[in-house]
Amino acid sequence: MDSLHAIGFYVSSGVLILGGLGVALMPGRDIRGLAMAAAGAGLAGVYLSLSAAFAAIVALVCYLGCAVLVAGPGYRSVESVVSPMWRQVGAAGAAALLALLAYVAFRGDFVTARYSAGPLDVGAVANLLLAHDTLATEAIAALALAAAAGAAAAWRMRDRAR
């Protein structure tokens, strides 16, 4: 990847992330539509810098369509009301899933055979992420965990403020 591609990748990534944050945080639907269009343009730029030109064209068209849907006159606001019982059911289901995963982690085992075939060569990806760039992978996991915990905390604070 030459320097022009690298600059394009980082600029497009910034536009994509800022557009995504705009969709999440901006108040009016017109501004959110503009943010969605910006996110689509950034996504197309990222695809282009990753040598995926056809995906870039399709993504640009689809996300401009999404922007039109969000900013268009057919948009209606719907206040969601979820009963406490369904929240408890969801929490119990998540706890059951966690218990199942813990059981599998303690009792299960992985096959030790090496499989490096497949269209994406996932063995090479695993070696890159878990052997060569372990610290960066753990940083991504910490970022995702912090984002999920922050979103949950913000949600609970909003519920408490109601």
Added chain:
Amino acid sequence: MTPTLVAVIFVAGGVVAAGAFGAAWRRDASAAVASIPVMFAGAGVAFAGVARFAAAGGQHLLGQELAVLLAIAALALLGLGLGIAGRESAR
């Protein structure tokens, strides 16, 4: 500073996190649905990045195909969600 697969995965994780935050933060269900294409965009970036950097010899287009599929699915899902919301609010 040449982008690597790690940089691509960082960007993908950030975009997915922004979309998830929007879906959880918004009280308006239509606005929450509008955040789902952002999450799909992050997944598409990850797939395209894996297809770009992990392909050893020859062209491997599965990741790009999945990115295209995710973009189309995002548009369809948003149209369906906003259409249902419009019908429900019109009653």
